[in-house]
């Protein structure tokens with residue numbers, strides 16, 4: 001998968017700068033997803049895991065991953081860098097049904113942040129390989145996420161087995177560029 005991803009990313013990211021933030025509760029699979037992109041190096045600072053672009057990703061794409069706790073924290077932790085965000089990935093654990101109501105609120109908060117107004121948002125329902133995982137349709141029915149005037153998408157994924165990783169990057173890439 002690495003070679004295909006590399007081709008795709010190099011095709012997309014050759015001129016402008018792009019900055020994706022990956023947000024999601026603890027253990028939802030952010031790190032596993034990033035490792036599939038070849039992003040294993042990270043430094044941990046002020047609650048943010050910043051992944052650099054020295055492996056698979058082209059130099060003009062940066063991905064920052066961190067555990068999201070509140071809108072206030074999102075703006076505060078990212079500080080000025082929030083203005084550089086061009087795409088948002090929200091990662092959830094499809095087996096953690098009790099947390100979906102919190103997810104609903106978090107997503108609402110995220111799309112109300114003015115600095116993120118133009119950033120497309122991709123909701124990734126991770127851990128679809130587990131028997132207790134809720135389907136994307138079931139999750140949609142709880143979170144009722146259908147923002148108007150915004151590019152958004154919801155997809156199933158199993159970061160552990162690579163399923164949906166390519167599609168996720170493809171969607172967010174296209175959405176940021178078009």
Ligand SMILES: Nc1nc2c(ncn2[C@@H]2O[C@H](COP(=O)(O)OP(=O)(O)OP(=O)(O)O)[C@@H](O)[C@H]2O)c(=O)[nH]1
Nearest residue numbers: 025026027028029030031032067126127158159160
């Ligand atoms: N079955 C299954 N397990 C997964 C999947 N993705 C991640 N995991 C497992 O879930 C656990 C947490 O994954 P991480 O990638 O560390 O999650 P994280 O969101 O980075 O967690 P924090 O660092 O706490 O924010 C690990 O044991 C992973 O192996 C998946 O798609 N399927």
